[in-house]
Amino acid sequence: MAEIEPITFPPAVLARVSPxxxxxxxLAIGIRPCLRTFExxxxxxxxxxxxxxxxxxSVKDSSVLGxxxxxxxxTTVICTITGGILEEDLPAEVVNEDAEAVNAIFAPEAIEEEAKEEFDSLESNAAVYPIVEVERGRIGAPTDEEMILxxxxxxxxxxxxxxxxxxxNVRVGLRSVEEDGKVVITYFDDSEIGSELGPKRKWQYVLYAKVKVFSRSGPLFxxxxxxxxxxxxxxxxxxAYIDESAADIKIPVKIRGNFAAVREQYQIICDPLEHDTLILNEAALGYASNFCIIDIDEESRETVEPEDQSMEVDSRSVLLADVEGEEEEASSKKTMSIVVDSKGEELKSVTISGGVDNDQLKRAVELARLRSKQLL
Structure with a gap:
């Protein structure tokens, strides 16, 4: 007669087979797989x-700016900031005229003014161009998760x-050679005198961010x-600076009897030592927190051992803060991602997926405020 033995799985294997x-x-006994409390x-x-x-x-010839x-x-995340310099050759008023024309065509009169204010505020903002890589031991095209992030x-x-x-904005200086042969680099301020002495053309930094994630164990945003x-x-x-001799060079050209002048391209050189700190709007800084809501199955309550009944959860659903592990992420059908400013007062962004009631949302916002102050 064959003897049948029950199959047992270690917790790590069970989390993959049936998360x-x-x-x-x-959750039926009041704990999480990561042994943290719910909140x-x-x-x-x-x-x-x-x-x-x-x-x-660090190495001084590195291209990393931050x-x-x-x-x-x-989970470990490494972020590096690099940059480049781009010349501004499109007047701002042209962009504004195009925006007004688009708003006049597509925006109804009721929201035209609101759309214009939003566009004006966004036009003064800048961003970083990020690339996210989640290391999984594979190479090839970026995944959907990486592109969405x-x-x-x-x-x-x-x-x-x-x-x-x-x-x-790049405060471009001029490099000149004095009578004694000494090389001097002069940087001009933003005053009227400085703007008259400095180059007439304008440049801006363009920032890029490369984010690498190792040992992913939950939502990454x-x-x-x-x-x-x-x-x-x-x-x-x-x-950055340019050579004084190339500041106003124009090359005369003759094409089929017509004369013209082509301005020499500037060669922007970055100073290896001199630098300025990137100025951020401290009031706009915000930190993000994620939550999920899990509905507890009644069948799981019935399987609670007598010695664990004192820890049993009374509610039918629980709010979990900072999702971690394959079990919680795979079972998260109701999620929230909340970005709060550094003072914990103003909401910057709220993303909700699934049906979330008002009490759960209020509690998540309250926890996100406390979390933002802690991260600050």
């Missing part, structure tokens, strides 16, 4: 500026107004957003 069953068994967040460790070219321990290393649980980082940063276009903010906080913009 919902594993999570329901834990407890993971600790966040951050090291900022270690990879920047302007830090003491960096951060964030660790939360088993990159787009969400860009839009959140642009609409929050953390970086203004004015803060990315909150961690990569925090890593991006910390990298921007220690970003230094190098000062």
């Amino acid at each position: 919902e069953l594993s999570l329901q068994r834990h 407890e967040f993971r600790a966040v460790e951050c090291t900022a500026g270690g990879l920047s070219r302007y830090s003491e321990e 960096s951060s290393l964030v660790k939360s649980g088993n 990159g787009q969400r980082l860009y839009e959140t940063l642009l609409h929050s107004g953390i970086i203004s276009k004015e803060s990315l 909150e961690l990569v957003w925090y890593s991006l903010l910390q990298a921007l906080k220690n970003t230094k913009l190098p000062r």
Whole structure:
């Protein structure tokens, strides 16, 4: 006669085979698979500026302008900020005229004024162009998750107004040689005298962010957003200059009997030592928190052992803060992502998926406010 033995799985294997069953068994007795309480967040460790070219321990010829290393649980996020210089050759009034024409065609009269105000506010904001890579031991095209994270980082940063276009203006200096042969670089301020002496053309910095994630163990937007903010906080913009001899050079040309002058292209040189700190709008800084709501199965309550009944949860659904692990992420059908300013007062962004009642939303906002103050 064959003897039948029950099949048992270790917790890590059960989480992959049946994540919902594993999570329901834990929640029924009042604990989470990660052994945190329902409303407890993971600790966040951050090291900022270690990879920047302007830090003491970094390589001086590095192209990294700002960096951060964030660790939360088993997940590690590394963010580096690089940049380039772009010349402004399109007058701002042309952009405004195009925007007014578009609004006149597509915007109804009731919302035309509101759309115009929103456009004007966005026009003064700047953003960073991010690339997110989640290391999974594979190479190839970016995944849907990586592209969505990159787009969400860009839009959140642009609409929050953390970086203004004015803060990315390049204060271009002039390099000249004095009578004694000494090379002098003169940087002009933003006053009227400085604007008259300096170059008439304008340039702006363009910032790029590369975010790498290792040991992914849950939703990533909150961690990569925090890593991006910390990298921007220690970003230094190098000062740039041009040679005085090339400041106003025009090359005469003759084409089929017609004379014209072609202006020589400037060669922008970045100073290896001199730099300015990137100015951020501190009032617009906001930190993100994620939550999920799990409905407890009645069958899981019946399987609670007698010694664990004292820990049993009375409510039919529970609010979990800072989703972690495959069990919680796979079972999350109702999720919330909330961005609150650094003072914990103003909501910057709220993303809700699934049916969430008012009490659960209020509690999540309250926890997000406390979390934002802690991260600050």
